Amino acid sequence: xxxxxxxxxxxxxxxxxxxxxxxxxxxxxxxxxxxxxxxxxxxxxxxxxxxxxxxxxxxxxxxxxxxxxxxxxxxxxxxxxxxxxxxxxxxxxxxxxxxxxxxxxxxxxxxxxxxxxxxxxxxxxxxxxxxxxxxxxxxxxxxxxxxxxxxxxxxxxxxxxxxxxxxxxxxxxxxxxxxxxxxxxxxxxxxxxxxxxxxxxxxxxxxxxxxxxxxxxxxxxxxx
Amino acid sequence: xxxxxxxxxxxxxxxxxxxxxxxxxxxxxxxxxxxxxxxxxxxxxxxxxxxxxxxxxxxxxxxxxxxxxxxxxxxxxxxxxxxxxxxxxxxxxxxxxxxxxxxxxxxxxxxxxxxxxxxxxxxxxxxxxxxxxxxxxxxxxxxxxxxxxxxxxxxxxxxxxxxxxxxxxxxxxxxxxxxxxxxxxxxxxxxxxxxxxx
Numbered sequence: 326x327x328x329x330x331x332x333x334x335x336x337x338x339x340x341x342x343x344x345x346x347x348x349x350x351x352x353x354x355x356x357x358x359x360x361x362x363x364x365x366x367x368x369x370x371x372x373x374x375x376x377x378x379x380x381x382x383x384x385x386x387x388x389x390x391x392x393x394x395x396x397x398x399x400x401x402x403x404x405x406x407x408x409x410x411x412x413x414x415x416x417x418x419x420x421x422x423x424x425x426x427x428x429x430x431x432x433x434x435x436x437x438x439x440x441x442x443x444x445x446x447x448x449x450x451x452x453x454x455x456x457x458x459x460x461x462x463x464x465x466x467x468x469x470x471x472x473x474x475x476x477x478x479x480x481x482x483x484x485x486x487x488x489x490x491x492x493x494x495x496x497x498x499x500x501x502x503x504x505x506x507x508x509x510x511x512x513x514x515x516x517x518x519x520x521x522x523x524x525x526x527x528x529x530x531x532x533x534x535x536x537x538x539x540x541x542x543x544x545x546x547x548x549x
Numbered sequence: 550x551x552x553x554x555x556x557x558x559x560x561x562x563x564x565x566x567x568x569x570x571x572x573x574x575x576x577x578x579x580x581x582x583x584x585x586x587x588x589x590x591x592x593x594x595x596x597x598x599x600x601x602x603x604x605x606x607x608x609x610x611x612x613x614x615x616x617x618x619x620x621x622x623x624x625x626x627x628x629x630x631x632x633x634x635x636x637x638x639x640x641x642x643x644x645x646x647x648x649x650x651x652x653x654x655x656x657x658x659x660x661x662x663x664x665x666x667x668x669x670x671x672x673x674x675x676x677x678x679x680x681x682x683x684x685x686x687x688x689x690x691x692x693x694x695x696x697x698x699x700x701x702x703x704x705x706x707x708x709x710x711x712x713x714x715x716x717x718x719x720x721x722x723x724x725x726x727x728x729x730x731x732x733x734x735x736x737x738x739x740x741x742x743x744x745x746x747x
Contacts, residue, residue, distance in 0.1 A: 332613050333587040336620050342578030343624040409625050410638040476622045480642050 349405035349412075352473060356401055359469055360496045363462055364503070371458065371504050389430030390502050395423040397495030404470070404488040408477035417484055420491060427495065458504055462497045568636075573628035587616060594640055601644050607651075614643045689739040697732035700725050 327335075346352070380386045399420035406416045470489045477485035568586060575583035591612060598611045618639050626635050690698060690706075703714040704725065711722050718725070 326610075327613070329591060329609060329613055329616070330588075332616060333584060333591070336587060336616065337580050337584035340575065340578065340580055340583050340620070343576050345576060345627065346625050348627075409627075410622070410642070411630060411635040476625050479618050479622055480639065 346409075346476075349409060350402060353398075353401040353405040356405070356466075356469060356473060356492075357398060357496075360397070360466055363465055364496075364500050367458065367461065367500060367504060373503055377503065385430060386502070389427065390499055392423050392427035392430060393495045393498040393502070396420050396427050397492050397499060399423055400488050400492035400495060401470075404474065404485055404492055407481060407488065408474045408485050410480050414484070417488060420488070420495075424491070424495075427498075458501055459497055462500045463493050466493045466496060568632040569628055569630075572623070572626055572632055576623060576626065576628070587619075590636060591616070594636075597637070597640050598644055601648060607647065611643055611647050614647070615640050618643060685740060686736075689736050692739065693732055693735060696720070696724075697728045697735065700728035701732040701736070704729050 374380075403416045403419040406412050407414065467490070470493060474485055474489060568590065571582045571586035571589070575586055594612045594615050595608060598608045598615075602608050602611060619636065622639070626632070690701060693701065699718055700714070700720070703709045703717055704711070709717065711725060714725055715722050720728070
């Protein structure tokens with residue numbers, strides 16, 4: 326085993342200048358900007374749902390969408406904040422009020438319409454198209470989040486993964502309510518929080534190796 | 550006294566400011582500042598870790614783990630904020646990690662003790678007892694006065710004759726005999742006392 330003074334000597338001898346991370350609020354803002362960009366792309370490619378103007382007059386719809394959007398924003402802020410070592414765990418509670426409102430507006434919608442059997446035989450239901458939008462939105466957002474929060478892998482992987490995935494889920498839900506006329510919230514939550522649970526589960530099994538392909542290598546000095 | 554202890558355990562405000570400056574310089578690539586900072590925080594980390602881990606090897610392992618983590622995520626430090634909480638939060642993480650790892654390994658492993666190497670036949674178990682006795686005897690011999698120690702070493706441990714021992718030590722045969730007699734008597738007393746203590 327290497328002795329501690331030797332380790333310090335090696336670390337000091339091989340250190341290079343690093344760029345400091347920007348404040349968490351700013352980084353959360355950047356990520357949300359990226360999310361807005363993805364949503365704009367989808368809107369351009371797919372078009373908004375035909376009855377959006379009508380729906381925007383319904384208080385329940387507006388409340389649900391506002392709550393999911395707010396949950397997304399707050400969860401992103403919370404995730405970027407607690408990814409830093411010296412911030413309080415209480416930041417985790419930041420998205421909770423918005424989340425409660427959002428969950429209370431959840432419907433079953435999408436979950437029940439995977440295939441429809443009509444006169445033209447078996448057809449893919451609206452759910453499949455919902456699912457495509459869901460994947461198109463949440464994959465790039467999750468990936469961006471993972472790369473931006475890679476440092477958290479060494480500190481609080483579980484809390485950060487859960488909050489980050491919640492942010493992605495909320496933004497995706499907002500996107501789906503803009504593009505599809507089915508209420509897909511439950512599916513999105515299952516998909517995204519399921520992904521989060523999977524990541525956390527894998528994290529438990531693999532330990533810190535989970536983030537190792539994007540995270541800075543803590544052990545690289547010893548490996549050499 | 551109590552205040553001194555508290556002061557030595559927690560870095561004072563000055564030190565923290567100092568560490569903060571050093572870390573800011575280290576982030577800019579100043580190797581000397583970085584070396585000094587890591588050297589300075591190591592005793593603090595050691596005392597922090599020692600509150601949760603007894604084994605010195607574990608303590609050193611965790612301290613090194615903390616230093617590696619600090620190195621890996623040094624860009625997350627914001628020089629506008631105090632350095633102490635940043636470092637302590639990382640240290641806490643690694644200490645908990647190690648405690649969890651120990652908890653897990655304790656569930657499926659058990660330490661190998663000498664007692665576990667024993668067999669049913671009583672002859673096979675003499676080894677551990679003999680080693681203990683030898684250590685105790687050596688300690689007892691070492692605690693004797695110089696003359697008695699020399700006599701017992703030459704005559705009993707090296708098994709010299711009285712004449713050889715006299716030539717080797719320069720003591721007369723008679724005084725060697727007296728010293729040996731006294732040495733054996735005090736050894737009997739010391740070893741008997743130890744046995745009663747156990």
